[in-house]
Structure formats: structure tokens, C-alpha cells
């Protein structure tokens with residue numbers, strides 16, 4: 001036992017004094033879980049950063065309209081890797097718990113820095129994963145803006161992760177590269193010599209110490225748990241896995257007109273503005289840097305050339321659904337208004353409040369043939385909750401930018 005604990009803290013310190021009896025508190029188990037977590041976290045961070053850049057683009061950043069599936073895939077990967085990381089993180093924390101009781105707690109400056117960096121790393125990681133899951137379950141008991149909190153804590157967490165990787169890279173290399181488990185098998189040193197059983201390549205022959213789970217069995221279970229939570233949520237965006245989607249809050253084919261609704265007309269406070277009676281007076285206006293301002297009724301819009309596109313709504317919350325849209329091209333509207341080349345366009349909703357009441361179309365996407373102001377979806381006029389009478393739908397855009405209940409286009 002003492003040997004095992006000494007192994008776990010063998011970067012030079014004393015063995016911890018609190019007895020942790022399970023052989024799973026093992027340096028190599030910790031290292032393997034660490035590598036898996038590192039891959040999940042870095043992928044999740046990069047895809048999250050991309051999503052942030054798309055939604056709040058700095059001047060140098062331009063997100064194209066193609067490939068049409070781009071955002072759907074990157075955001076699906078973001079939510080999937082975040083979900084997969086949860087069992088890995090909990091297991092890793094449990095495995096390394098003896099390290100938190102190490103004596104002395106601090107050995108030197110480098111060690112102190114490494115230990116202090118655990119606070120943003122562990123705290124940040126727990127915050128990121130649980131706020132993310134809670135947000136996509138639409139349970140938001142906190143008092144801060146999710147997007148802002150999730151974004152800034154991501155940087156703090158990644159900072160902690162970089163320091164942690166720097167501090168642990170050698171230990172991890174050694175532990176992962178070795179074919180043996182680091183800590184000795186068995187209880188209290190009684191089974192020091194057990195040559196064949198500790199070979200990583202030999203599957204299934206490792207005995208479980210004290211009748212508990214073996215290290216290999218433990219890693220297998222954690223990876224399986226991680227796989228199960230991922231497979232049972234990813235069906236909200238990967239159609240063939242839809243039947244397995246028991247944990248994901250959305251089914252891609254359930255909702256009015258065959259796909260989910262994010263914000264309903266009632267929830268957005270526009271239900272009273274899009275009744276049949278009100279729509280008689282509906283006008284889509286095109287203003288701003290144009291040669292001719294336009295004011296078009298629904299009949300005017302229906303008289304324009306109609307185009308179709310198969311485009312996905314890809315929500316930041318990790319669900320996505322493809323639908324068949326029909327309506328007018330934004331490009332046609334801009335040409336009709338005589339908008340100068342190189343301009344950016346703002347598309348505004350009837351909705352008066354809310355952060356998603358308007359969205360920006362940069363020059364390229366605004367002129368893309370698949371960027372539509374849709375009047376119909378899946379063969380029928382838009383349902384009130386899908387943006388009746390007119391909504392923006394463009395390829396490779398986050399759901400938040402597919403503005404519903406559109407009534408004004410401003411050329412900037």
C-alpha cells in the first residue's frame with residue numbers, strides 16, 4: 001500500500017498520509033484519463049471558440065456560407081466532446097484524490113504554481129461542463145448571461161490546462177508509454193512480483209485487487225460511460241442515432257412542420273403581430289444604403305422568383321434539423337433595391353426584445369444563392385413558431401442567426 005501511494009506521488013514528495021486503499025488511485029490510470037480528457041477539452045475549446053467568433057466576429061474574421069454542413073458539424077462536436085468529458089472528468093478527479101492530501105502540500109515554487117493552477121482547471125472544468133449541460137437542458141438557475149460566462153471561464157480553464165499539461169507532460173509520457181501500471185498490484189505489498197499480469201497488451205488477465213474493479217476494467221467502464229452519454233445525446237443532431245437520443249432534450253424530427261422550435265411566437269411576444277388580420281398590412285421593408293427603398297407585401301414577395309434550399313437549423317445547443325425551405329433570395333432583394341456591392345446586411349425581426357431579434361449577413365453569405373427569406377418550409381407556409389410569415393435561412397449559420405418573423409432588411 002505504501003509503495004503504491006509513493007508511486008502515485010513519486011515526483012519527489014512524501015507518500016500521502018491519508019490511506020486510499022483502492023489500486024485505482026494509480027498514476028497511469030490518471031495519465032490515460034488525462035490524455036482522453038485533454039483531447040476532449042481541446043476539441044471542445046476550439047469548436048467553442050469558433051462558435052464564438054462566428055457569433056461575435058472581429059473585423060478579421062469572415063465565416064463563409066459553405067460548406068453548408070460546417071457549423072452543424074463543429075457545434076455537434078462541441079456539445080458531444082463536452083458531454084463525453086463529464087464521466088472522464090469525474091473519474092479523473094476520483095483517481096487523483098490522494099494527491100489533494102499530499103504532505104507537504106507545497107514542495108517548491110514550481111510545485112506551488114502547478115497546485116494553484118488546479119483551482120482554475122478543476123473549478124473551470126466543472127463549471128464549463130455543468131453549465132453547458134444545464135444550458136442545453138434549458139435549465140438556467142444562474143443570474144449571469146450563459147454565453148458570456150461560458151466563454152470567459154473557458155479561457156480560465158484552458159489557462160489552467162496549459163499549465164497543468166506543462167507540469168505533467170513528463171509524468172504522463174512515462175506513465176502512458178510504460179506497459180505497466182505504475183502502482184504495484186495487490187494489497188500492502190504482498191504481491192510485489194506479478195510479472196505477467198501488469199502488461200498493458202494482455203487483455204483480461206489482470207486480477208482485481210481486493211475483489212474490486214481492475215484498473216483496466218475501471219478505464220473500460222469510464223470510457224463506456226462516456227460513450228453511452230455521447231451516443232444517447234448525439235441523436236439530436238445525427239439523424240440515424242435519433243432513436244438512441246434518450247438524454248438529448250430535442251428530437252430533430254419532433255415539432256411543428258417536422259422539426260423543433262427554439263423560441264415560440266408566444267415566447268417572443270409576436271403572436272399578436274402575425275395573425276391573418278395583421279398580416280394583411282404586413283410589409284417587408286428594405287432600407288439603408290440602397291438606391292430604392294422597398295416596401296413589399298406578402299403578395300409582392302410571392303410574385304418574386306421563388307427558390308428552394310435544403311438547409312439545416314443548427315442550434316448552438318447541439319440539436320440540428322434539415323428542412324426544405326422555399327422563398328426569395330436575399331441576393332434578389334438586394335439587387336432590386338440597388339444595394340451597392342460589398343455591403344453587409346442586417347436582418348430584423350418583428351420581435352422587439354431579445355438578443356436574437358436581428359442578425360448580420362456579411363457580403364458573401366448575403367449574396368449566396370442558398371440564403372433565403374423563406375415563406376414556406378416542408379411544403380407549407382411557415383408555422384407561427386417557425387417565423388411566419390418570413391424568416392431568414394442561410395447555409396452554415398448558427399441557429400441563433402436564422403432570424404424569424406423578419407420585417408426589415410437594412411443595408412449597412
Ligand SMILES: Nc1nc2c(c(=O)[nH]1)N[C@H]1C(S)=C(S)[C@@H](COP(=O)(O)O)O[C@H]1N2
Nearest residue numbers: 260261262263315349356386399402403404
Ligand atoms: N426573432 C428570433 N429569431 C430566432 C430566435 C429568436 O429568439 N428570435 N431564435 C433562434 C434560434 S436560437 C434558433 S436555434 C432558431 C430555431 O428555429 P426554429 O425555432 O424554427 O427551429 O431560430 C432562431 N431565430
Ligand SMILES: [Mo]
Nearest residue numbers: 315316399400
Ligand atoms: Mo438556437
